[in-house]
Amino acid sequence: MDRPIRVGITHGDINGIGYEVILKMLGDERMLEICTPVVYGSAKIAAFYRKLLDLPAVPFVQAQDGSCIADGQNNIINVVPEDTKVEPGVSSQTAGQAAFASLQRAVKDLQEGFIDVLVTSPINKHNIQGPEFQFPGHTEYLEATIGDGNKALMMLCNEDLRVALVTTHLPLKDVAPAITKEAIMEKLRILSRSLCRDFGIEAPRIAVLSLNPHAGEDGMLGTEENDIIIPAIKEARDQWILAFGPYASDGLFGAGRFVKFDALLAMYHDQGLTPFKALAMDTGVNFTAGLPYVRTSPDHGTGYDITGQGEASPDSLRSAVYMAIDIWRTRRNEDECRRRPLRKQYHAKGNDNVKLDLSKED
Numbered sequence: 001m002d003r004p005i006r007v008g009i010t011h012g013d014i015n016g017i018g019y020e021v022i023l024k025m026l027g028d029e030r031m032l033e034i035c036t037p038v039v040y041g042s043a044k045i046a047a048f049y050r051k052l053l054d055l056p057a058v059p060f061v062q063a064q065d066g067s068c069i070a071d072g073q074n075n076i077i078n079v080v081p082e083d084t085k086v087e088p089g090v091s092s093q094t095a096g097q098a099a100f101a102s103l104q105r106a107v108k109d110l111q112e113g114f115i116d117v118l119v120t121s122p123i124n125k126h127n128i129q130g131p132e133f134q135f136p137g138h139t140e141y142l143e144a145t146i147g148d149g150n151k152a153l154m155m156l157c158n159e160d161l162r163v164a165l166v167t168t169h170l171p172l173k174d175v176a177p178a179i180t181k182e183a184i185m186e187k188l189r190i191l192s193r194s195l196c197r198d199f200g201i202e203a204p205r206i207a208v209l210s211l212n213p214h215a216g217e218d219g220m221l222g223t224e225e226n227d228i229i230i231p232a233i234k235e236a237r238d239q240w241i242l243a244f245g246p247y248a249s250d251g252l253f254g255a256g257r258f259v260k261f262d263a264l265l266a267m268y269h270d271q272g273l274t275p276f277k278a279l280a281m282d283t284g285v286n287f288t289a290g291l292p293y294v295r296t297s298p299d300h301g302t303g304y305d306i307t308g309q310g311e312a313s314p315d316s317l318r319s320a321v322y323m324a325i326d327i328w329r330t331r332r333n334e335d336e337c338r339r340r341p342l343r344k345q346y347h348a349k350g351n352d353n354v355k356l357d358l359s360k361e362d
Contacts, residue, residue, distance in 0.1 A: 003071045004036045005116045005328060007321055008109060010102040011041030012121025013128075014080075015087050015095045016302030017312035019049040022121065024314040025321070026058045026074050035325060038063070038075040038115055040102040045086055046076065052088070053310050066114025079105045088308040096127030104132070107145055110293055117294040117324040121317070122302045125169070136169035138297065139288050146293050153190040153289040155263070156273060156299055157323065158280040162199075162263040163272040164191045164289070175268040179211055179224055184232035187265060192241045194289035195262055197334055198327045204262040207252060208233055208245035211267045215248045229267075249275065273299075282315045285323045294328050296320040 012018035023046065026037055039046070043062055050057065060076040063069050080098045087095070103123075109115050120138050135141040143152035155164040166187050167178045188206065195204035208229060212222030219226055229246045236243040249266065252258050253275040266272025277284060277299060284299035298316035306312055 004034075005325055006036045006038055006069060006071070006114070007324060008106045008115035008118045009037055009039045009321075010099070010106050010118070010120045011039060011045070012099055012102070013091075013095050013124045013302045014042075014045055014084070014098045015090050015092060015307065016122060016124070016304055017300075017307050018121035018302070019046055020053055020055075020307070020310070020312045021298070021314040021317045022046075023050055023053070023055050023058055024312075025318050027056050031318075031321070032072060032074070035321065036069065036071045036073065036075065037321075038066075038069055038077065038109075040077050040079050040106040040109075042078055042080050042082075042084060042098075043076050044078075044082060045080070045084065048086055049308075052308055066109035066112060069114060077105065077109075089304045091124050091127050091302075091304065093127055096124060096129070099123045099128050100130060100133050103138075103141070107142070111146060117296070117328050119317070119320050119324055120295065120297040122298065122300060124302050138286075138295070139168060142288055142291060142293075142295055147291050150290050150292065151186060151190060152291055153187055153194065155191070155194070155287045155289045156276045156280075157285050157287050158283045158319065161258060161276060161280060162195070163276045164263060164265050165267075165269060165272055166265060167268050169269065172268070176211065176224065179228060179267055181228050181232045181235070184208070184229060184265070185235060188232070188236045188241050188243055189239075190290040191263055191265060192236075192243075198287075198289065198294075198330055199262075200330050200334075201262050203242060205260070206241070206243045207247055207258065207261040207264045208243050209249050209252065209264060209266045209271060210246035213248065213250075215246050253279075282313055283319045284316060285320045287323060287327070294324050294331070296324040296327075 061070040061073045063075045063077050069075050079101045084098055085094050106118055110118050125137055139152050139154045153164055154168050155162055166183055167175055192204055195201045211224045215225050225246050233243045249271050286297040286299050288295045298320050300316055303312055
């Protein structure tokens with residue numbers, strides 16, 4: 001590819017910290033040395049937050065659509081009406097509509113090849129709901145719209161830790177019924193493949209967390225480990241997936257044993273994300289594995305409580321951009337390596353000196 005990699009960035013909830021962290025990140029001109037940022041949002045709202053927060057001006061090229069993106073520049077594509085009302089720190093239907101408009105346009109441009117990867121700013125999962133968005137979050141929406149039949153896997157990552165989830169945005173009372181051998185196997189397959197394809201890890205080691213305290217205490221505190229999780233781990237090992245466990249989450253994190261694994265598979269949202277965010281809040285990235293397109297996101301929320309106060313850090317968003325670029329390049333390199341594999345040559349056992357005709361191609 002002759003042009004710089006293009007990173008599409010949605011503005012998320014316009015009443016949250018999305019614009020603050022975007023402007024702070026793009027205020028560092030070195031970002032243009034590694035990619036072409038394309039913000040799907042509003043030049044007017046960006047100017048509002050720049051003035052409110054007294055931030056240095058970020059020069060934007062206002063592209064009419066994806067076909068007009070200027071490489072080597074900060075681009076912004078206006079996707080919301082000029083009179084869109086901004087209310088910092090307030091959840092509103094208008095903010096939800098603006099968030100969806102940004103996401104919808106960015107996904108369209110991703111599918112059409114105008115941008116190479118997608119980085120999504122935080123949304124409010126309640127106010128974004130509407131006729132075209134009836135999903136618990138980004139992960140489920142992207143699986144339905146750009147998954148091409150593939151299943152998505154929510155994975156939180158930084159340089160030292162990767163945590164994936166069997167169940168994502170479920171009420172706690174619904175978690176246990178959703179933990180099945182089939183669900184665990186599906187996630188283990190996606191996770192193992194992603195660690196190889198997206199992160200370049202050969203033979204990745206995966207720790208599987210238990211559902212119950214103390215890994216069920218051999219059935220005293222729950223039977224899911226013996227009946228479901230351990231059989232899933234055994235089946236995974238039969239399929240050459242290096243899965244281990246189940247491990248109690250408190251012990252694995254408390255003793256620091258998670259560093260011995262390339263990734264962890266947690267049974268439910270808070271089991272995996274609470275320790276992850278305690279360890280990696282400023283640099284954590286939400287990556288949607290399993291899809292044909294690369295999508296990342298900062299691991300924080302809308303930050304209504306600090307919106308407009310200048311306190312939001314752009315570190316997680318910056319890490320999300322870096323990770324999206326790294327994963328895109330790793331996938332490209334793997335595809336290039338596998339583009340024309342050598343044709344296998346077979347000869348009869350004991351006939352080691354047979355001459356093979358390598359002049360013919362398939």
